[in-house]
Amino acid sequence: MQSSRGRLRVRELKLAFIGFGTVAQGCARHIVNNRQRLEQEHGFRCKVVAISDPAKGSLLNLNEGIDLEQALQHVNERKTLEDLNGKTGLCSTETIAASHADVLVEATWTNLENGEPGLSHIIAALEGGMDVATSNKGPIALAFKKLTNLAKSKGRQLRFESTVMSGTPLLNLREFCLSGSKIRALRGILNGTTNYILTEMGEGRSYSEALRRAQELGYAEADPSGDVEAHDPAAKITILANALMEADLDFKRVEKEGITRIEMKDVEKAIEDGRVLKLIASAHRNERGQVEASVKPTLLPETDTLAHVGGVMNALQISMDTQPDVTIIGPGAGGDSAGYGLLVDILTIHRMRLNAKLVE
């Protein structure tokens, strides 16, 4: 907005989408819907040189680029992308190498065991001199130090805003809006499914009834263990502690307790005591200055801002040394929101490249 530059020059960024599910499609829709605004306000134009998805096919078109609107329509109609104009049949790693893209948009599924295949995709892209925007929690939760060091050594950007609270800004918030401060502690509701279940239980529904509703509404998966056993929020607080508090936490060693053992009587007792039961993820510095993180069901007083974050909403309270706490509340999932987080990362990469480009 208040730019020191006069008129923006427009630059084109070559994107390769690896993984083209809900989140990547959300991002693609935002690009298609806002093409003119992105060009006028941000000098941003893009050419999609590759899309690769195990279920939807693989397509490479270096010259004309892939028509993103057509690709979205194809996927919407459950047609394979391989019907479209371009080279087909490459695997994801071959696609990354052949794409010569400026930015890898990595949006494959989250794997919290070993981070694959996203981890290999990100490494291949950084090694190949690409910037990376990813919504994939696995690689960032499991290999933060390795990946950020690799990005640094290659002079490349690795952005992952949408890995935590989707398009609700946390990582960019810290980097651009809460700069110059030291983060003392983080405390949040980082999983929408469990927050929905606990909110429903607060309204008198049993755990299994609430879980079934969450599944019907698409908030919970058929196997809900990643959420209800707190693997997902544990991965997220690991990412936040490492990225915002310069910690070096191992995701698998973060203390976690899910909500599977919570019974109706626990929720009723909380209400009787004027409290609200929430699954709270938190990180703080201990006396030795080391960062500790955990996820566990916690009783909050009614006066706590987080006590009033209901349904699938997520929230993070940030404590710093420069001013009182700031809390941000917003969506924590969904293709539109996570796809928007990816778009903001792509725009940030674009802005930084534009600045760097000027030096050459």
Next chain:
Amino acid sequence: MQSSRGRLRVRELKLAFIGFGTVAQGCARHIVNNRQRLEQEHGFRCKVVAISDPAKGSLLNLNEGIDLEQALQHVNERKTLEDLNGKTGLCSTETIAASHADVLVEATWTNLENGEPGLSHIIAALEGGMDVATSNKGPIALAFKKLTNLAKSKGRQLRFESTVMSGTPLLNLREFCLSGSKIRALRGILNGTTNYILTEMGEGRSYSEALRRAQELGYAEADPSGDVEAHDPAAKITILANALMEADLDFKRVEKEGITRIEMKDVEKAIEDGRVLKLIASAHRNERGQVEASVKPTLLPETDTLAHVGGVMNALQISMDTQPDVTIIGPGAGGDSAGYGLLVDILTIHRMRLNAKLVE
């Protein structure tokens, strides 16, 4: 954090503080306390070449710069700055001209009648080729278009994060974290004094009792009309609508109603109905696409996030076209927080200058 540059080079920025009250001192304290971190993490170093304040004296020292720690101590001990080493006796306008600063830090008192003296200070600085960081609502609420156009024509930055919700990010949030979206509506609690009074009334205290407590705690001024008659939140929603929604609102024509006519029975009735009475500032686009803004007491349902923002806390809910609403809650006043907002603006100016510098 994830910078595409390798090691940061350190650059020194020359600052001139015009107005050295609570907010400017808060900013100065953050700079003094975090000198090393700002240099290591942001490549930021500063030399304070001038401080001018009608009550604390005026000081200019172009060569060695002013010792900020000493200046803070002097002011703390109610000594005049003119005891310190440097040239004294200049008025604020002379100081700006003589300072040859890179950045004017404008933190004089808010004047919602004609914006002075801040307005003239900002114009003089921009005309003289300086960037500006200001916490002064008056000039921005009254002359947004004029000042932003001037800044643009001079290729300079005008930043004013701390004019609304002090150090809680709103303007930077939009620019760097919610970019590429269109803001549809804003809705918030932008005045801590009135929110404190309404919160106290909700707990059974009368308006006059609550106001007296607010005055005792330093939340309300001896003449509280700027707050309770809603001039302050009207100025803030004007700034937000103009800066975040590309509106062109005239502050003096924004519809406003304060809390002076609210009686205990209104608050009691709200509670009986399961509602909460809040002074809500809002802006939205009407059917013709024009932005309308207002400030008025509003009954909120218990399910509304803003209903639970109590005491002196402020909050803003941002509705956009790309994802569900995001709400940010944080401090809305205070030297530490507003001073931190100024620091973030100075760091942003520094980052942008660093980028622009590379081009030359």
